[in-house]
Amino acid sequence: MSGLTVKDLVVDHGAITAINGISFTVEPGQLAAVIGSNGAGKTTLLRTLSGLKHASSGSAQWSGEYILGKKPENLVRHGISHVSEGKSVIPELTVKENLALGGIWRKDKKDVVAVTKEVLELFPRLGERLSQRADTLSGGERQMLAIGRALISRPKLILLDEPSLGLAPLVIEQIFHTIDQLRHKLGLTIVLVEQNAMSALRIADIGIIMNLGKIVATGTATELINDPALHAAYLGY
Amino acid sequence: MQQAINALLIGISNGFIYSLMALALVLVWRSTRVINFAQAGQAILSTYIAYEIVTRTDNFILAFIGGVLAGALVGAVVEILLMRTLFKHVSDGPVAALAPVIASLGLLGLIRSVIGMVWGNDQKPFFPPVSTNGFTFGSTTVPFSRMNLLIVLGAATVMIIFTLIFQKSNLGLALRAAAFQPEIARLAGIRVGAIRTTGWIFAGAAGAVAGILISPNDAITPYSLDSLLIFGFVAAVIGGLESLIGAVVGGLTLGIGLSFILTYIGTSLIFPATFVVLALALIIRPQGLFGSKAARNA
Amino acid sequence: MHSLRRLFLFIFSTLILLALSLKIEELRVYQGAQIAIYALGISSIVLLTGYSGQVSLGNGAFMAIGAYTAALTQIHWHLPLFFTFVVGTFSAALAGAILGGGAARLSGPYLAGATLALAVGLPTLANQFTILNGETGLDYTSGTPPTWFGESFTLYKWFFWIVLVNVMLMMFFVRNITSSRYGRTWKALRGNPVAAQLSGIQVGGSKVLAFTISAGVAGLAGSLLGMIGFVGPTGFGLGLSFALVTGAVLSGVTSLAGSMLGAVVLVAIPELASVIAHRLGDTERVTSNLPGLIMSTLLILTVLFTPNGPAEQIRKHKARKQ
Numbered sequence: 001m002s003g004l005t006v007k008d009l010v011v012d013h014g015a016i017t018a019i020n021g022i023s024f025t026v027e028p029g030q031l032a033a034v035i036g037s038n039g040a041g042k043t044t045l046l047r048t049l050s051g052l053k054h055a056s057s058g059s060a061q062w063s064g065e066y067i068l069g070k071k072p073e074n075l076v077r078h079g080i081s082h083v084s085e086g087k088s089v090i091p092e093l094t095v096k097e098n099l100a101l102g103g104i105w106r107k108d109k110k111d112v113v114a115v116t117k118e119v120l121e122l123f124p125r126l127g128e129r130l131s132q133r134a135d136t137l138s139g140g141e142r143q144m145l146a147i148g149r150a151l152i153s154r155p156k157l158i159l160l161d162e163p164s165l166g167l168a169p170l171v172i173e174q175i176f177h178t179i180d181q182l183r184h185k186l187g188l189t190i191v192l193v194e195q196n197a198m199s200a201l202r203i204a205d206i207g208i209i210m211n212l213g214k215i216v217a218t219g220t221a222t223e224l225i226n227d228p229a230l231h232a233a234y235l236g237y
Numbered sequence: 238m239q240q241a242i243n244a245l246l247i248g249i250s251n252g253f254i255y256s257l258m259a260l261a262l263v264l265v266w267r268s269t270r271v272i273n274f275a276q277a278g279q280a281i282l283s284t285y286i287a288y289e290i291v292t293r294t295d296n297f298i299l300a301f302i303g304g305v306l307a308g309a310l311v312g313a314v315v316e317i318l319l320m321r322t323l324f325k326h327v328s329d330g331p332v333a334a335l336a337p338v339i340a341s342l343g344l345l346g347l348i349r350s351v352i353g354m355v356w357g358n359d360q361k362p363f364f365p366p367v368s369t370n371g372f373t374f375g376s377t378t379v380p381f382s383r384m385n386l387l388i389v390l391g392a393a394t395v396m397i398i399f400t401l402i403f404q405k406s407n408l409g410l411a412l413r414a415a416a417f418q419p420e421i422a423r424l425a426g427i428r429v430g431a432i433r434t435t436g437w438i439f440a441g442a443a444g445a446v447a448g449i450l451i452s453p454n455d456a457i458t459p460y461s462l463d464s465l466l467i468f469g470f471v472a473a474v475i476g477g478l479e480s481l482i483g484a485v486v487g488g489l490t491l492g493i494g495l496s497f498i499l500t501y502i503g504t505s506l507i508f509p510a511t512f513v514v515l516a517l518a519l520i521i522r523p524q525g526l527f528g529s530k531a532a533r534n535a
Numbered sequence: 536m537h538s539l540r541r542l543f544l545f546i547f548s549t550l551i552l553l554a555l556s557l558k559i560e561e562l563r564v565y566q567g568a569q570i571a572i573y574a575l576g577i578s579s580i581v582l583l584t585g586y587s588g589q590v591s592l593g594n595g596a597f598m599a600i601g602a603y604t605a606a607l608t609q610i611h612w613h614l615p616l617f618f619t620f621v622v623g624t625f626s627a628a629l630a631g632a633i634l635g636g637g638a639a640r641l642s643g644p645y646l647a648g649a650t651l652a653l654a655v656g657l658p659t660l661a662n663q664f665t666i667l668n669g670e671t672g673l674d675y676t677s678g679t680p681p682t683w684f685g686e687s688f689t690l691y692k693w694f695f696w697i698v699l700v701n702v703m704l705m706m707f708f709v710r711n712i713t714s715s716r717y718g719r720t721w722k723a724l725r726g727n728p729v730a731a732q733l734s735g736i737q738v739g740g741s742k743v744l745a746f747t748i749s750a751g752v753a754g755l756a757g758s759l760l761g762m763i764g765f766v767g768p769t770g771f772g773l774g775l776s777f778a779l780v781t782g783a784v785l786s787g788v789t790s791l792a793g794s795m796l797g798a799v800v801l802v803a804i805p806e807l808a809s810v811i812a813h814r815l816g817d818t819e820r821v822t823s824n825l826p827g828l829i830m831s832t833l834l835i836l837t838v839l840f841t842p843n844g845p846a847e848q849i850r851k852h853k854a855r856k857q
């Protein structure tokens with residue numbers, strides 16, 4: 001089976017069980033929004049899928065391959081890119097260097113040049129700041145840089161952890177718009193973790209609602225948006 | 238005036254050596270967050286290997302290359318065998334937090350004992366490849382010799398090569414990324430483990446160059462680089478511990494500073510002076526000349 | 536434990552050990568004195584690292600300060616032996632207070648480097664100032680045992696008695712400090728500096744105090760070591776600091792009782808080494824380097840496999856079984 005399939009996944013942080021047996025499937029090309037309150041286990045889920053965190057049990061497959069237990073640097077080579085929580089850039093490096101980082105491992109240097117150009121077209125503001133250190137960027141620009149770096153690895157699956165964190169509403173809309181654009185243009189599969197439930201669901205195909213390490217509801221994005229019970233309990237409006 | 242120039246020249250020559258040692262410490266610190274006290278041991282081991290080659294072949298260049306390669310190799314071995322095991326077993330507790338520092342101290346002791354068993358603890362003369370007599374200009378002879386010139390040129394070459402690698406190459410980018418944010422580096426596809434080993438390899442080579450260049454002025458013993466370790470550490474602290482350029486500037490500052498103190502005040506003060514410099518560096522600029530974050534406060 | 540009971544325990548064990556010394560071989564008596572001194576030296580590190588969470592690779596330097604000041608006051612001012620110990624202890628404590636003032640602001644690696652610099656640098660002073668008499672060192676003696684102790688009461692026994700009484704006194708003091716308010720403060724600091732600060736503990740002052748006391752304890756150990764051996768730069772170099780750290784790591788750094796164990800190992804290593812060296816043919820190179828080899832290997836293996844010391848490991852193992 002292709003796409004992303006997670007089965008009976010359990011992940012512990014020492015004595016704390018952050019993810020307690022969850023299963024779901026994201027079809028290729030779909031955008032799945034993962035929603036839940038603080039401490040629901042969303043970040044832990046993404047960290048497990050990208051290889052940063054060990055799972056205690058269960059399985060996860062991407063494009064038919066089992067991915068748990070693999071190292072993040074190898075999963076990147078399998079087309080999985082993780083943009084981690086809190087603007088995943090290296091502040092001490094310049095914008096240019098941060099972007100270059102995403103292409104170091106790739107053999108096809110011509111394509112690295114090409115995709116870098118694409119990224120700079122997508123985020124022109126980065127192009128104007130290439131030799132600036134990343135810590136001088138605004139929050140939104142940093143998020144663009146983080147996504148840009150991930151794209152340079154030519155991923156098939158992107159794991160995005162709260163791209164809207166700490167951004168102004170207008171910038172959030174922009175970022176979400178870009179994400180939506182990207183996946184259609186590049187045919188990406190995306191797992192998007194968000195607190196901003198409505199914005200995320202609006203661009204998502206399916207939604208996964210988590211609470212205390214379990215999935216409490218799944219469905220198409222439209223179903224979830226229109227479910228009044230969920231609104232009250234988890235979506236917060 | 239003449240005296241001041243002499244002090245300056247000697248200071249620069251020594252300063253370059255201190256810089257190399259500082260560079261070695263900074264490279265390891267950045268890649269693994271360990272102050273590697275065994276650096277002195279690794280460097281003296283490389284120097285003994287160079288000594289062995291030079292006494293057998295009488296070819297300094299061959300000895301230099303052999304010693305530096307040995308230094309690089311020892312660096313890799315230490316990282317892979319000792320540091321990786323150490324970080325695998327790491328747990329909480331008062332010693333665990335200090336485990337890498339203590340392990341590096343243990344390694345320093347181990348390397349010295351092994352050297353002592355193989356070569357003996359007595360002084361071995363390391364013959365200089367070029368004259369150690371000062372240059373003569375007209376009627377005045379300055380204490381700066383061909384050997385000093387070789388030191389400056391050799392050290393400067395190593396630093397230029399390092400700078401090029403670090404600032405211009407992908408390997409350098411990977412090294413810096415892995416040093417600053419290992420997790421993000423991994424997510425970007427960088428094999429941080431291998432990169433870390435590379436950092437130790439470079440450090441081992443830098444330390445070896447320092448040891449091999451400083452030793453021809455003197456005889457070698459298993460302990461003869463202890464003071465270089467201290468000077469290198471102080472230089473690294475002056476430079477901010479994180480910064481390669483800082484290490485170079487720190488080394489030169491310390492070298493020149495100590496040289497003036499020795500010339501004008503007296504040799505007896507070299508260690509107290511070093512200590513004062515260290516204290517001043519920590520008080521005046523706790524983040525170092527080139528450090529951006531106050532990393533050293535508890 | 537009640538402090539009164541503790542006092543009796545200390546007095547009782549001191550008396551037993553003093554009595555024992557009359558019954559055993561001369562060499563062992565001397566080694567007993569060495570063990571007691573090392574135990575004191577190690578406990579100076581236990582106090583600092585195990586309790587207040589600071590690291591020192593330079594306590595050998597404090598021992599040197601203790602030994603040299605004690606010797607100098609004996610030579611130049613003819614102070615009675617006990618007062619030279621007091622001088623040695625307080626001089627080292629003063630040095631510790633000065634260094635501790637800076638140390639309190641430093642985190643692990645910086646402090647490790649700075650104290651290492653002290654351990655390497657301080658002994659070189661011996662060759663720079665004529666009053667310290669270079670490599671030859673200073674003459675510092677305990678004097679002969681009182682004649683009314685009898686013929687059979689040898690100089691080594693006299694060493695042992697002096698050492699043991701002083702070590703026990705200091706250990707008693709240290710033991711009480713660690714279970715006092717200060718000891719608890721240090722532990723709180725080590726565990727969670729931020730929380731400790733929030734609960735009103737003066738972080739800086741408390742750390743400096745730990746450094747001062749640790750240095751003082753090391754100073755006394757140094758004076759005693761100088762008395763039974765000699766006061767010179769080779770005896771108080773990096774090797775000594777290194778031995779103390781090894782002993783402290785072997786004993787697990789958190790328990791004062793463990794420091795005895797570490798001390799026994801330190802004294803046993805040269806013995807073991809000489810046995811092995813004998814098998815290997817007794818060449819100069821082997822005999823002079825084997826103790827160092829064994830010690831550093833032991834140190835590395837300990838931090839690799841039982842990072843918190845063998846004692847800690849055993850405790851954990853027991854806890855798991857239950």
Ligand SMILES: Nc1ncnc2c1ncn2[C@@H]1O[C@H](COP(=O)(O)OP(=O)(O)OP(=O)(O)O)[C@@H](O)[C@H]1O
Pocket residue numbers: 013014016017018036037038039040041042043044045
């Ligand atoms: N490194 C860690 N060590 C211990 N516990 C952790 C660790 N990381 C997360 N946890 C715990 O695991 C649970 C899930 O955390 P996680 O970060 O996955 O939540 P989240 O859904 O991403 O929350 P948020 O929306 O606040 O980012 C929480 O109870 C958290 O305290």
Ligand SMILES: [Mg+2]
Pocket residue numbers: 042043044085
């Ligand atoms: Mg999160």
